[in-house]
Amino acid sequence: MKAIYILLTNTGTFFNQAIKTVTDAPYNHSSISLDKEFRNLYSFGRRKPTNPFWGGFVKEDLVTGTFSWYPSSTCAVYKLKLPKRKFEKVERIIQAFEKKYKNYLYNYIGVLGVPLxxxxxxxxxxxxxxxxxxxxxxAGVKLFDKESALVTPDDFRHAPDLQLVYQGRLYDYPFIHSKDNYYPDQYRSFPFRKYVRQQYRKGVWRTDSPYQHTYYFRDGFLKPKKIYLSRKLGKLKRFGKKLMS
Known part of the structure; x- marks a missing residue:
């Protein structure tokens, strides 16, 4: 027997909250993992953390992907034991999705059909x-007596074949890979506005920071935000040069 894992999450995003107002469920995103460390975690969601409207098949990355933008996410992890042959079939099906991931889109219209x-x-x-x-x-694993297009993340919470193994904050999950990369408590009070002003003065006006302390984003957790912000500051800097030339 081998095990797969179903990860249910609540990130608190606008889209997530919009779904929550309809479903009234604690978790409104689901993913499937081939290992308990979530090294091979798959779902349909945002392809880029900054664009909630461009969705499709994704191999989710907890270090630099969308989840890293929401360090206070909560989750529930369910375990499903399968015979080796069915586990391998699940693996092959996911690999087929991954091989042609560009061909798949997020079914926004299908979401509207669920409450109806x-x-x-x-x-x-x-x-x-x-x-x-x-x-x-x-893969021959029938959890629900309804079509896949009507299954919600909350349905997995009530599936009798699934075993709950963890519930709580996502980044407190004990088996998460690269555990040393995650320190969510350190960033709850991160001085983001001061960091922006500091980077603006340094990147656009080339002046030293007026603050005694220099603020840095740590690699890993908030690195995507740093990259995104750097790109925005770069565009602003080029625009400022055009105005001054």
């Missing part, structure tokens, strides 16, 4: 829980 109890299936399009349920169904 009307499955809306769009070719090569899935939403997160639909994808997880579809992979399991194709």
């Amino acid at each position: 109890n009307r499955p809306i299936q769009v070719p090569a399009s899935y939403f997160c829980s639909q994808f997880v349920a579809e992979v399991l169904t194709r």
Whole structure:
């Protein structure tokens, strides 16, 4: 027997909160992992952390991906034991998705059909829980007596074949890989506005920081924000040069 893991999360994003107002469920995103460390974690969601409207098949990265923008995310982890042959079939199905990931889009329309109890299936399009349920169904693992396009993340919480192994803050999960990269408590009061002003003065006006302390983003957790902010500051700097030339 081998095990796969279903990860249910609540990041607190706008889209997540919008779904929560309809479902009234504690978790509104689901992913499937082939290992308990979440090194091989897959779902349908944002392809870029900064763009909630460009979605599709993603191999989720807890270090530099979308989750790293939301260090206070909560989660529930469920374990499902499978015979070796079915586990390998799940693995092959996911690999087929990954091989042609550019062909898949997020099924935004399908999400609207769930509260109406009307499955809306769009070719090569899935939403997160639909994808997880579809992979399991194709592998011969039937958890629900309904179509994959009607499965919600909350349905996994009530599936009798799943075993709850953890519930709490995502980055407190004891088996998460590269544990040393995660220190979410340090960033709850990070002086983001001061950091922006510091970077603006340094990058645009080339003046020293007026603050006695220099603020830095640590590699790992908030690195995506640093990269995104650096790009914005770079564009602003080039615009300032054009105005002064």
